[in-house]
Amino acid sequence: MFDIDASGxxxxxAxxxxxxAAYALDLRGYGRSGDANWRARAFANGAGPTCTGPEAIEDIGAAVDFITYRHGRPTALVGWSWGSTTSARYVAGAGRDKVASLVLYAPIFAERNEAWLAELADPDTPGQRRPLGSHRRITAEDMRRRWNAQLPPGGDDWRDETVLQELARVSLQDDSTARTVTPPGFCVPNGTLVDLWKCFSGRPIYDPDKIDCPTLLVRATQDPTSTRSDMLALFDRLGTAEKQYLEIGNGTHFINAERRAPSLFSAVHAFLHRHGSTTKSTGES
Known part of the structure; x- marks a missing residue:
């Protein structure tokens, strides 16, 4: 999602x-993390949700430690959607002294979201209509359907069709099991759904007051997952005095892959340059 080879x-x-010095992390069970045998074991029949919040935070911590050691300077962290909750929890806990600045893009905090609750099964209550297994499969049509549902009438030009096609292609390509089913579908860990159920039920899963590094919250105005009221509630509770709130028009939850992506990139980069980050040294590749 952060390195789509289409339409800039x-x-x-960027x-x-x-x-x-830019890095993107495949959490365990996502993208190219692990080999096929590891994925098969992790997604074994009867297993519970994989890549839970605590596991994701471990992976973030390992990446931050590696990047900080490699470059010898503080790291900036950008978290998107569910990744905003794991990044924020890391910074509020084990990573409190390791991150120079934090960006929460399309953040999710603790506002009841009936549309999302209707899609999720309560992971804490037995007998739900849809048991929460280790993972689920996503097809190209699933990706198109979710994205299209956020585009308003006349908003077809917000996204380049080649971007969606390329995103679907590489997502299927990165999972060696994707074409063992019809239609082809790549595996996505269900650990994220445990956290999202709590967030969309109005239950905070971390304390924003413990975040004391410079923090930017940014969302697109047509995003039904990261709402304005939820982001403002998070903004008000952040412990840092160095905080900024930004909205970008004519975009959805996936604005980083839409035509307004350059506006998002430039705003985030300007914030990180102002507040310290891992930048390239002279001559470094």
Missing amino acids: VSWLR AAAAGF
Whole structure:
């Protein structure tokens, strides 16, 4: 999602061009993390949700430690959607002294969201209509359906069709099991759904007051998952005095892959440059 090779929406390339040493992390069970045998074991029949919040936070911590050691300077952290909750929890806990600045893009905090609750099964209550297994499969049509549902009438030009096609292609390609089912579908860990159920039920899963590094909250105005009221509630509870709130028009939850992506990239990069980050040293590749 952060390195789509189409229409200039690769955030990694934009960040590198802006002078940053840019990294994107595949959490365990996502993308190219682990080998096929590891994925098969992790997604074994009867297993519970994989890549839970605590596990994701461990992975974030390992990446931050590696990047900080490699470059010898503080790291900036950008978390998107569910990743905003794991990034924030890391910074509020074990990573409190390791992150120079934090960006929560399309953040989710603790506002009741009936539309999402209707899609989720309560992971804490037995007998739900849809048991929460280790993972689920996502098809190209699933991706299109969710994204299209957020585009308003006349908003078809917000996204380049080649971006969606490329995102679907590489997502299926990165999972060696994707074409063992019909239609092809790549595996996505269900650990994220445990956290999202709590957030969309109005239950905070971390204390924003413990975040004391400079923090930017940013969302697109047509995003039904990260709402304005939820983001403002999070903004008000942040412990840092160095905080900023930003909305970008004519975009959805996936604005980083839409035509307004450059507005998002430039705003985030400007914030990180002002508040310290891992940037390239002279001559470094």
